[in-house]
Amino acid sequence: MTEKQSNPIEEILERATYAAAIFSQYDQERIDKIVRAVYLAGLNDRIRLAKMAAEETQLGKWEDKVKKNAFATQYVYESLRHLKTVGIISEDERMGIIEIAQPLGPILAITPVTNPTSTVLFKILIALKTRNPIIISPHRRAARCSIEAARICYEAALSEDAPEDCIQWVTHKSRELTQQLMQHPKLALILATGGTGLVHEAYSSGTPSLGVGAGNVPVYIEKTADIPFAVEQIMISKTFDNGTVCASEQALVVEKEISRKVQQEFVKQGAYFLSMEQIRALEKIVLMPGTRSMNPEIVGQSVEKIAQMAGITIPADSRLLIGQLEKVGPNYPLSSEILAPLLAYFEVADFDAAVRLCIDLNYHGGIGHTVSIFSYDEPKIQKFALMMNAGRILVNMPSSQGGIGSIYNTLEPSLTLGCGTSGKNITTDNISAYHLLNIQRITRRRINERTSRFGFNNYLDETLDAETLEREFNRNY
Amino acid sequence: MTIDDQIICHLSGRLDTHGSLDLEPKIDEITHPEKVLVFDFTEVEYISSSFLRICIKKYKQLGTERFCVKNPTSDIKRVFKIAGLEKMIRE
Numbered sequence: 001m002t003e004k005q006s007n008p009i010e011e012i013l014e015r016a017t018y019a020a021a022i023f024s025q026y027d028q029e030r031i032d033k034i035v036r037a038v039y040l041a042g043l044n045d046r047i048r049l050a051k052m053a054a055e056e057t058q059l060g061k062w063e064d065k066v067k068k069n070a071f072a073t074q075y076v077y078e079s080l081r082h083l084k085t086v087g088i089i090s091e092d093e094r095m096g097i098i099e100i101a102q103p104l105g106p107i108l109a110i111t112p113v114t115n116p117t118s119t120v121l122f123k124i125l126i127a128l129k130t131r132n133p134i135i136i137s138p139h140r141r142a143a144r145c146s147i148e149a150a151r152i153c154y155e156a157a158l159s160e161d162a163p164e165d166c167i168q169w170v171t172h173k174s175r176e177l178t179q180q181l182m183q184h185p186k187l188a189l190i191l192a193t194g195g196t197g198l199v200h201e202a203y204s205s206g207t208p209s210l211g212v213g214a215g216n217v218p219v220y221i222e223k224t225a226d227i228p229f230a231v232e233q234i235m236i237s238k239t240f241d242n243g244t245v246c247a248s249e250q251a252l253v254v255e256k257e258i259s260r261k262v263q264q265e266f267v268k269q270g271a272y273f274l275s276m277e278q279i280r281a282l283e284k285i286v287l288m289p290g291t292r293s294m295n296p297e298i299v300g301q302s303v304e305k306i307a308q309m310a311g312i313t314i315p316a317d318s319r320l321l322i323g324q325l326e327k328v329g330p331n332y333p334l335s336s337e338i339l340a341p342l343l344a345y346f347e348v349a350d351f352d353a354a355v356r357l358c359i360d361l362n363y364h365g366g367i368g369h370t371v372s373i374f375s376y377d378e379p380k381i382q383k384f385a386l387m388m389n390a391g392r393i394l395v396n397m398p399s400s401q402g403g404i405g406s407i408y409n410t411l412e413p414s415l416t417l418g419c420g421t422s423g424k425n426i427t428t429d430n431i432s433a434y435h436l437l438n439i440q441r442i443t444r445r446r447i448n449e450r451t452s453r454f455g456f457n458n459y460l461d462e463t464l465d466a467e468t469l470e471r472e473f474n475r476n477y
Numbered sequence: 478m479t480i481d482d483q484i485i486c487h488l489s490g491r492l493d494t495h496g497s498l499d500l501e502p503k504i505d506e507i508t509h510p511e512k513v514l515v516f517d518f519t520e521v522e523y524i525s526s527s528f529l530r531i532c533i534k535k536y537k538q539l540g541t542e543r544f545c546v547k548n549p550t551s552d553i554k555r556v557f558k559i560a561g562l563e564k565m566i567r568e
Contacts, residue, residue: 014561018533021560022526025552105559161494164526186561 008170009177012135013186015165016106019133020188022163023103026131028086034160035129039077041156042121042149046070049117049152052145057113059300064241068118068415075406075413076122080129080433089439096444101437103131105188108181110202112194114244114300114339115415116142119193120149122415124167128157130436132188136169137178139194143171182207189436193416195293203424210431212246212416213423216337216366217399218358219249220384222351222375223258230374230396231265234343237398239319243340244300247370247392247403247417250337251344251361252322253354259347270319272303273345274312279323281310282342283333292330299339306340328360337365351380355387362388368423372399391420391428405430450477483513489520497527504531514539515567519548524556536565 026034042049050065084090090099109123120136127134138146147169154167170181182190182205192202192211199211221230238249254262263273274282285306288295298306303321307314314321324345328335334344348354362371370392375381385393394402397409405411414430429435454473458464464472484507492500508514514535524532535544545567549557557563 018526018529018560021556021558021562022524022529024555024559025523161525164530 009180009184012168012170012181013106013184016133016135016168017186019163019166020103020105020131023131023133023166026086028084030161031086031129031131032081034157034162035077035080035125037156037160038128038153039073039125041152042073042125043070045149045152046073049121049145049149052148053117053142056145057116057142057300059114060241060244065115065117068115068241069121071404071407071413072118072122072415073125076125079406079413080125083129083433085130085433085437096446098442100440100442101130102440104436104438105132106186107132107134107189107191107436108187108207109134109136110178110190110192110194110198111136111138111142111146113139113142113296114246115193115241116146117149119415120146121153123191124150124153126431126433126436127191128162128166129433132436133163133166133168135181136167137181138169147171179205191416191431191436200424210416210418210427210435211425212431213368213419213425214337214365215246215248215250215369215417215419216335216361216364217247217250217370217372217403218253218361218366219251219372219374219399220253220354220358221255221258221262222354222373222377222380222384223255224376224380225258225374225396226376227258227261227265228269231262231269231271233374233396233398235266235269235271235320237400237402238343239341240398240400242300242302243338243342243400245400245404246337246339248339248400249343249372250366251325251328251335251346253346253348253357253361255351255354256347256349263345266320266322270317271322271343272314272318272320274314274321274323278310278312278314279325279334281312282306282321282323285310286338286340286342287333287336292333292336294336294338298342301340303341306342328357328364335361335364351383355384358384359387362390366390368419368421368425368428369417370394370399370403372397372402389420389422391418391423392430403430450474482511483515484509485515485517487517487520491523492521492525492528493523494525494527497525497531500528501531504535508535508538510539510543512543514544516546517548518546518550518553521550521553524553529556529560529562532562532565536562 046069050062054062085101089101111119136150150169187207190202190209192199202209303318321342322345323334325332367389371388371390372394402408406413412430412432416431418427418429419425420428546565
């Protein structure tokens with residue numbers, strides 16, 4: 001838009017600010033046309049982008065990435081299409097409140113390697129729906145496909161006369177530049193999806209941020225569960241895109257009473273239980289030696305590749321690897337989050353032991369994220385839920401597809417899942433367009449009946465103690 | 478259009494992308510390095526990115542003293558405020 005400036009960060013933010021200014025004039029109808037054009041472009045290119053992503057990142061399965069792109073466009077669009085995001089969005093005469101939606105301003109979207117194009121499509125749709133310019137900063141190993149996703153969205157947006165530079169992307173690989181972007185005073189919000197370090201940097205930047213935490217999803221198969229169904233659902237979820245979704249199951253917790261049946265069912269449906277020796281071999285490769293964080297080389301790889309990396313032999317038709325462990329913790333690498341078709345398995349005595357173990361798993365790197373239970377015992381489901389620290393407690397559904405919402409439940413469709421303050425996030429919500437608005441409230445006089453009757457001067461009376469004040473304040477109310 | 482050393486452009490309606498493309502050469506034509514170029518926005522309802530770009534170009538070309546925008550509506554004033562370009566507005 002302007003002449004080239006020496007500092008690319010300044011130029012990007014300047015352009016984004018101009019786009020925000022132009023966006024401020026758009027009404028709901030114009031915005032909805034832009035969003036529709038972008039959604040259709042993303043959905044049309046779902047297969048090409050998925051193949052690009054699989055080829056560039058060398059992780060996951062392109063067929064599943066197609067489904068993720070479709071989710072990020074079609075499901076997200078359907079959730080947005082009737083949403084009011086411009087001007088007056090609600091009026092409550094009785095309460096005397098009118099809500100007005102205002103945009104935030106330029107958003108920096110940090111997108112991951114695991115769900116690259118789908119996260120880009122998702123973030124662009126929710127940003128445009130809320131009249132916010134967006135700057136995509138993709139993971140360096142997924143830069144090409146992410147930028148291509150952003151580019152087709154931008155082209156579609158411009159075809160509906162969206163502001164110039166309402167979508168931009170950065171191609172630099174320098175972490176320093178990303179930090180400069182994050183700290184820039186013209187930036188309104190960081191929408192960070194990625195590793196813990198990066199999300200922490202976003203929150204530390206001084207710019208308001210919506211980030212996500214890491215997951216370590218326990219799945220408890222309670223003894224009333226429909227075992228073949230539960231196993232089928234877990235297989236659907238954990239093998240999806242080779243386990244790259246952060247809401248995917250990480251550890252199975254099964255009561256002894258049904259453990260044999262569960263194991264038989266898993267084997268029947270294509271899982272392979274590792275020997276102790278094979279577990280030891282895998283433990284050497286799943287985490288990074290220094291940081292003890294997940295080894296990126298294993299993320300989203302097929303079972304064959306993982307077996308090859310660990311130097312172990314597995315049956316040819318295996319779809320999922322399961323390792324039975326005794327305990328949770330740093331001495332048991334398979335009990336950590338590993339975004340690959342690999343699950344830990346724990347056998348426990350009873351319900352209480354199961355919940356205790358799920359607490360350990362939940363607090364072992366996955367706090368605030370997602371937990372899963374298969375059960376038809378309502379009191380147990382509720383007890384389990386109350387003991388967990390998780391934004392999403394999924395019941396009788398695959399957790400990858402359940403966590404991201406709107407396929408198996410009515411959660412908001414999202415590829416950015418809040419993990420609450422324990423996960424160092426501000427919310428446990430599935431991040432959606434609603435989070436990208438400043439809501440202003442016009443408020444009319446509706447005087448609290450107690451205020452007019454009781455009067456503030458009573459507080460000046462030293463003879464009135466707290467209990468008297470409480471009684472008088474609420475008299476005849 | 479010219480009053481002494483000022484060139485006043487009375488613009489009106491929606492300054493959309495296509496309109497801006499048509500306007501740009503005309504504005505370039507009337508621009509004089511020693512005269513003040515004024516965009517009177519009294520009747521302007523909307524400006525596109527393209528027109529904002531013309532404003533930025535003129536501002537850079539002529540400087541603070543020789544370019545300004547006058548009488549914007551509240552909607553347009555807010556556009557310049559959000560863009561950080563309120564310095565172009567002379568009330």
